Amino acid sequence: MEKKQSIAIEIALQTQVLKTCPIHRKIYFDDDADAASAFALAIELVRKHKPYVEEFHDNEHELMDLLSDTLSATPLCCPECQSLGVLGSLRERSGFVESALESR
Numbered sequence: 090m091e092k093k094q095s096i097a098i099e100i101a102l103q104t105q106v107l108k109t110c111p112i113h114r115k116i117y118f119d120d121d122a123d124a125a126s127a128f129a130l131a132i133e134l135v136r137k138h139k140p141y142v143e144e145f146h147d148n149e150h151e152l153m154d155l156l157s158d159t160l161s162a163t164p165l166c167c168p169e170c171q172s173l174g175v176l177g178s179l180r181e182r183s184g185f186v187e188s189a190l191e192s193r
């Protein structure tokens with residue numbers, strides 16, 4: 090993976106906008122997360138001239154573009170989990186909780 094892109098991914102992971110599936114180690118985009126927080130952190134790191142983002146010190150727009158490209162290219166859930174139907178079983182489980190509450 091290109092180093093610049095891995096920096097963008099790292100920033101998104103730090104802000105929990107991107108998450109890593111604990112089972113498959115695949116990165117996915119958390120729909121509930123505030124994507125703006127990843128951009129805010131990216132800007133802050135560049136403005137403070139953190140060595141971590143030194144490749145972007147003169148070009149924060151490049152980091153912003155890379156970040157938005159990365160976020161839009163990342164699936165909304167772990168592709169492996171999706172193919173296993175984990176999302177379906179999660180939905181069933183929440184339905185079960187609801188019916189349990191109703192029967193009280």
Ligand SMILES: [Zn+2]
Pocket residue numbers: 110111112113114115167168169170171
């Ligand atoms: Zn997974």
